Amino acid sequence: MSDYGSSIDETYRCYVVHSYLDKLGRKVSTFKKNVPGKDRAAVDENVMTDYIFNLAETLEEVDPSNVYNYDETNLTDNPGSKKVVTKRGLKYPEAVCNASKANISIMMYGSATGELLAPYAVYRSKHLVFESWVMSIMLPVLRNKEGKNVIGHNPPSHTTSTVLKECKRNNTSFLCLPPNSTHLSQPLYVAFFHPTKCEWRKILREYNSVQLD
Numbered sequence: 724m725s726d727y728g729s730s731i732d733e734t735y736r737c738y739v740v741h742s743y744l745d746k747l748g749r750k751v752s753t754f755k756k757n758v759p760g761k762d763r764a765a766v767d768e769n770v771m772t773d774y775i776f777n778l779a780e781t782l783e784e785v786d787p788s789n790v791y792n793y794d795e796t797n798l799t800d801n802p803g804s805k806k807v808v809t810k811r812g813l814k815y816p817e818a819v820c821n822a823s824k825a826n827i828s829i830m831m832y833g834s835a836t837g838e839l840l841a842p843y844a845v846y847r848s849k850h851l852v853f854e855s856w857v858m859s860i861m862l863p864v865l866r867n868k869e870g871k872n873v874i875g876h877n878p879p880s881h882t883t884s885t886v887l888k889e890c891k892r893n894n895t896s897f898l899c900l901p902p903n904s905t906h907l908s909q910p911l912y913v914a915f916f917h918p919t920k921c922e923w924r925k926i927l928r929e930y931n932s933v934q935l936d
Contacts, residue, residue: 770901774908781898782872787835789871793861794911795853798827798923830856831911832864840864857886865895874898874910 741758744750750757782790830853833839843856865871873895890896900908907913 766901766904766907771904771907774901774904778898785870785872788838789868790835791832791861791865791871791873792835792910793830793832793873793875794909794916795828795830796912796916796920798829798920800927830860831915832861833911833915854883854886858889862889862893862895866893869894872896872898875900 737759741754741756744754744757751759754760828845830843831839832843840860843860845852861873865873871894873890875897905912
């Protein structure tokens with residue numbers, strides 16, 4: 724199939740396995756709907772249950788417009804690669820793309836009512852300057868609000884004494900996500916970043932195709 728520019732990618736292979744298992748009448752308990760997927764770190768059920776109850780109690784009397792979620796991600800100028808099944812030794816089964824591996828870190832920030840603030844970007848940086856984002860983007864928005872909360876990753880890896888002091892002074896609190904649960908409990912990760920990155924890679928592939936032509 725690779726000779727005709729239609730290599731078998733990872734998703735296709737997963738469904739080939741799914742079809743084969745169904746034909747045998749075999750069920751694999753570790754597969755979701757009998758389709759193989761990538762393994763993730765285990766998430767403790769009790770921890771997630773406690774988190775959900777704590778979240779519900781904490782936000783019970785908080786207006787959704789005052790509940791915000793933040794998260795950080797990276798975008799590169801490389802559209803990425805995908806695993807395919809092809810003949811041994813074939814160097815270029817699909818397309819050739821130029822990429823400098825430049826990296827852009829961005830912080831996204833939105834409310835439970837769907838308000839999305841402008842992204843905070845740091846070019847050619849491995850780490851987002853969290854304190855700068857809090858002081859220049861987050862707090863100015865929240866300063867005049869009441870009963871606000873910020874949901875995000877566990878803050879110890881990001882926060883400094885200055886951040887904690889200023890957030891307390893502005894009546895802003897953090898609700899920490901359970902460990903290893905980003906794929907389940909981080910709203911931006913689940914509903915925003917995945918489709919955004921898919922579109923970003925699509926744009927890069929189309930751009931590189933035009934440059935090659």
